[in-house]
Amino acid sequence: MATATPSPPTPRALRTRAKILDVALDLFERQGYDATTVAQVASGAGITQMTFFRHFPTKDAVLVGDPYDPLIAEAVGAQPRDLPPLERVRRGMLAALGDVTPTEDATAHRRVALVAANPRLRAAVSAATAATESAIAERLVAAGVDRFDATVAAAACLGACTAALLSRTGPTPSLAETVTRALEVLDA
Numbered sequence: 001m002a003t004a005t006p007s008p009p010t011p012r013a014l015r016t017r018a019k020i021l022d023v024a025l026d027l028f029e030r031q032g033y034d035a036t037t038v039a040q041v042a043s044g045a046g047i048t049q050m051t052f053f054r055h056f057p058t059k060d061a062v063l064v065g066d067p068y069d070p071l072i073a074e075a076v077g078a079q080p081r082d083l084p085p086l087e088r089v090r091r092g093m094l095a096a097l098g099d100v101t102p103t104e105d106a107t108a109h110r111r112v113a114l115v116a117a118n119p120r121l122r123a124a125v126s127a128a129t130a131a132t133e134s135a136i137a138e139r140l141v142a143a144g145v146d147r148f149d150a151t152v153a154a155a156a157c158l159g160a161c162t163a164a165l166l167s168r169t170g171p172t173p174s175l176a177e178t179v180t181r182a183l184e185v186l187d188a
Contacts, residue, residue: 017055020045024062025110033063033118060124063111069132071096076154077139085145085153089136090183093157097176105175109168116166125166129158160186 009017023044027036038059042052056062076092083091100108115121133154140150164182165175173181 013055016045016047016051020047020052020055021062021107024059025107025114028063028114029110033114033121058124060121063115063121064124064128066128066132068096069135072132073135073139076136077143081143085140085149086156086186088140088145089153089157090186092136093161094180094183097179100174100176102174108175112165112168125162129162133158156186157183 020041024036024041027040027044031040036059038049038052041059041062042049045052056065072093075096076089078095079088079091081088115125133151136154136158137147137150140153141147145153160182161179164178168178
């Protein structure tokens with residue numbers, strides 16, 4: 001049975017999601033992540049809790065859900081097939097993150113800072129990273145890469161990026177600079 005491709009979000013849905021994210025980040029920074037409830041976020045965004053959960057399946061997803069995952073998997077799949085798997089993942093990640101706007105970078109920095117400050121969120125980061133790893137590995141496997149090689153390449157690049165992002169302090173360097181530096185370590 002064929003599955004339908006989900007339609008892209010409407011401009012209204014994108015605005016609602018952005019509003020939820022902005023309100024949630026403000027509340028998390030002001031009150032703390034654990035002290036902030038979904039009801040408070042929904043109220044601050046002028047929506048219902050049901051609407052919150054249509055956009056974010058959990059409170060954790062506000063911080064660890066990654067809008068770049070589909071772009072990364074697609075960019076990895078677009079890399080030349082004659083490159084080794086690690087290099088395809090590395091180049092794909094760099095390509096996907098190359099167009100991050102200053103606003104997206106600032107939001108990503110806020111999200112990462114909140115996650116880094118709350119050790120309890122590390123499990124949510126691990127789950128989100130595993131989903132990204134799987135998406136990247138599946139793209140490589142579909143292009144003929146051995147599953148073991150695809151999984152190791154995806155895990156190596158994501159591990160480097162996660163470690164770099166969680167150790168980043170201050171608003172600089174940017175998300176793209178941090179990821180680029182982390183992936184350069186793997187280029188040796």
